[in-house]
Amino acid sequence: MIVDFHMHLPGGHMFERWTTAQFLKMMDDSGIDAGVIFTIDGFFTENYVESNNLLYNQTSECPSRLIPFCSVNPRQGQLAVEETRRSLSELGMKGIKFHPWLQGFSPLQFNIMDPICELAIEFDVPIIFHDGTPPYSAPLQIGFLASRFPQCKMILGHGGLFDMWQEAVIAVNRNENLSVCLCGTAPQAIFSKIVSSVEPDRLLFGTDAGFGKDNYMPRYRVDEVLKMPLKESTKEGMLYKNAYRLLKMADQAK
Ligand SMILES: [Zn+2]
Incomplete structure (x- = not known):
């Protein structure tokens, strides 16, 4: 069982639009059973109502495998807060994805971040951040x-x-509410170091499926992780159990 915690749905602005059937075929070809899916074009257009609606409509075609996370730009202030609430309540999105580096804001701009973190706590959903590219997306930020926000689940x-993998390890070990998705992370030796440096229940796996034109990449990443000499319990946690727990889908992990 593999739950990919980092996938993108190309929506037709910067990246060629994929149909839901195409996306599911890519998942089948890659051995991915289900996954968390975000926008990618939304980060370039600023029209988050449109990109969240598109993501909602397409993931609704297969909700058992496609788990949508909304995106907003916190710089839009009250508009962003309202769109987050609409996405979580009306659309039933399961989490929030930010890309501070592309979206041009700092996670430390508390005046715009706090209301959204409070909403994530209210709805008990995780927030996942792009990280690894300063400025604005350093793991320690x-x-x-x-x-x-110790009650807020962050990734x-x-x-x-x-x-910045060492910084990522420090950030995760300092904060019990912070997990790490190994997606696009440095090659195997570093990957293994991260795995052995943090609690196993904080590990998630992702492929960035849907981002870029290299259709072989998700399959490559899946094959790579399956071949790694990890303890079975660590692998199970990283590949699906931890994801289900964060998403409150614990029953399916049995
Ligand atoms: Zn990504």
């Missing part, structure tokens, strides 16, 4: 925000990418 979406 996100860790600091996590420390201000580093990339484990520091290539350059």
Whole structure:
């Protein structure tokens, strides 16, 4: 069983639009059973109502496998708060995805971040952040925000990418509410170091499926992780059990 905690639905602005059937076929070809899915074009258009609606409509075609997270730009202030509430309540989105580096805000702008973190607590949904590219997406910046909201479940979406994995480990170990998604993270030796440096229940796996044109990449990432010499319980946690727990879908993990 593999739950991919980091996928994107290309929506037709910057990236060629995929149908839901195409996306599901890619998941089948890659061995991905279900996954958390975000916008990608939304980060370039600022029209979050449109991108959240598109994501909602397409994931509604297969809700058992496609788990949508909404996106907003906190710089839009009250508009962003209202769109987050609409996405979580009316559309039933299961979490929130931010890309501070592309969206041009800092996770430490508390005046705009606090109301959204409070909404995530109210709806008991996780917030996943792109991380690994300063400025604005350094793991310790996100860790600091996590420390201000211990009840808010937060996730580093990339484990520091290539350059900031040590910082990602520090951020996760400092904050019990922070998990790390190993997606696009540095090659195997570093990947293994992260896995052995944090509690196993904080590990998630992701492929960035849907981002970029390399259709072989999700399959490659899945094959890579399946071949790694990890304890079975660690692998199970990373590949689906921890995801189900964060998403409150615990029954399916049995
Ligand atoms: Zn991504």
